[in-house]
Amino acid sequence: MANKDAQSMICPSSGVHIVLPDYYSPEGMGLIVPKTKDGRVVFMLPWLGRTVAGTTDSNTSITPLPEPHEDEIQFILDAICDYLNVKVRRTDVLSAWSGIRPLAVDPKAKNTESISRDHVVTEDYPGLVTITGGKWTTYRSMAEDAVDEAIKSGKLSPINESITSNLRLIGGDGWEPSFFTVLAQQYVRMKKSYGGKVVPGVMDTAAAKHLSHAYGRRAEWVATIAQTENLGKRLAHGYPYLEAEVAYCARNEYCESAVDFIARRSRLAFLDTDAAGRALPRVIEILAAEHKWDKSRQAQEMQKAKEFLETFKSSKNAQFHDGKHKKHTHISFDSSGSNGIIESYAETLPI
Numbered sequence: 001m002a003n004k005d006a007q008s009m010i011c012p013s014s015g016v017h018i019v020l021p022d023y024y025s026p027e028g029m030g031l032i033v034p035k036t037k038d039g040r041v042v043f044m045l046p047w048l049g050r051t052v053a054g055t056t057d058s059n060t061s062i063t064p065l066p067e068p069h070e071d072e073i074q075f076i077l078d079a080i081c082d083y084l085n086v087k088v089r090r091t092d093v094l095s096a097w098s099g100i101r102p103l104a105v106d107p108k109a110k111n112t113e114s115i116s117r118d119h120v121v122t123e124d125y126p127g128l129v130t131i132t133g134g135k136w137t138t139y140r141s142m143a144e145d146a147v148d149e150a151i152k153s154g155k156l157s158p159i160n161e162s163i164t165s166n167l168r169l170i171g172g173d174g175w176e177p178s179f180f181t182v183l184a185q186q187y188v189r190m191k192k193s194y195g196g197k198v199v200p201g202v203m204d205t206a207a208a209k210h211l212s213h214a215y216g217r218r219a220e221w222v223a224t225i226a227q228t229e230n231l232g233k234r235l236a237h238g239y240p241y242l243e244a245e246v247a248y249c250a251r252n253e254y255c256e257s258a259v260d261f262i263a264r265r266s267r268l269a270f271l272d273t274d275a276a277g278r279a280l281p282r283v284i285e286i287l288a289a290e291h292k293w294d295k296s297r298q299a300q301e302m303q304k305a306k307e308f309l310e311t312f313k314s315s316k317n318a319q320f321h322d323g324k325h326k327k328h329t330h331i332s333f334d335s336s337g338s339n340g341i342i343e344s345y346a347e348t349l350p351i
Contacts, residue, residue, distance in 0.1 A: 002125050009132045011103040011115050014060035016068040017052055018076050019095040019271055020044075020088070024051040033083060042079040049239075050094065050271050053080055057101075066098040067311045095273045096313040104133025121149045129153055140164045171216025179219070180205070180212035187223040189232025189242065198230050210240035214266075215248075222248045235282060236275035241266050246283050250290035258284050258305040273314035280305050 030045040044053045056072045104120040119134030131146040144162045189201035211219035226232035226244035235241045249255035249265040262269040262276045269276040
């Protein structure tokens with residue numbers, strides 16, 4: 001708007017990640033290969049009870065729903081296979097997704113090496129401060145740098161320096177790692193059986209730890225909903241996410257859609273595409289009660305969520321055959337043959 005001939009300041013880059021079962025990464029252990037045979041970086045890390053592996057880095061066009069290509073998924077599988085003495089199978093992929101990184105191009109730089117994985121703050125015109133690039137995990141640093149530049153630009157005199165680095169996230173005050181024991185000891189998960197009967201369930205360690213790590217001290221708010229509103233059932237078998245979280249997020253975290261919940265308020269879509277699909281009807285049912293959605297809106301939410309999940313390529317919804325784009329192949333998850341993976345993986349770590 002300031003200059004119709006302005007050069008682009010963003011170089012979009014596609015990054016693909018895959019999620020594998022937990023047995024590929026012993027607890028607290030990860031593997032990173034700084035330079036593969038073709039010069040890329042590959043890693044395997046424990047993440048939310050599963051293993052995340054990646055990544056690719058290639059130029060891309062910008063699309064609202066990017067999808068991973070099968071050859072990108074296969075590249076990651078092949079690359080990590082080089083460092084394990086077990087076969088990493090395509091059928092082990094619980095979820096695979098593509099994201100677009102907004103790599104920043106410094107408009108003041110004179111060569112292409114100016115493309116940065118960090119954020120860039122510039123003032124091209126007096127009073128117009130621009131910040132570009134960056135990533136979700138550095139948002140505080142980005143905000144601080146942008147405000148500092150704006151202070152400088154406006155010749156302002158702040159009474160103190162930025163306080164963001166010492167400002168706790170909501171739920172952080174008074175939290176400590178052992179807080180999950182309070183949840184396990186003081187709350188139960190009341191839940192409705194399929195017959196409509198309300199039955200109590202234990203606030204087990206997995207659920208308590210998840211709530212503590214995800215919500216901090218506010219985990220008690222979620223636990224109270226689970227106990228007093230009969231929303232203590234798990235949304236998906238094998239995962240600690242509770243029905244109460246959907247209600248909590250609708251009331252306190254501006255959760256306005258089913259996609260919001262399965263992708264951003266929780267990470268279920270990224271951890272296990274098929275589990276997220278199974279949880280959808282209940283997620284929509286609870287959000288509908290919270291937001292007073294009619295049947296039409298509920299159907300719309302289901303359609304949008306399904307379209308979103310179709311961009312995640314688990315072993316069950318992918319189009320693949322021997323790593324190539326040839327035909328639809330429906331493969332069920334098979335966990336056989338996993339014996340010895342943890343031991344052999346640990347032996348390959350560069351410690």
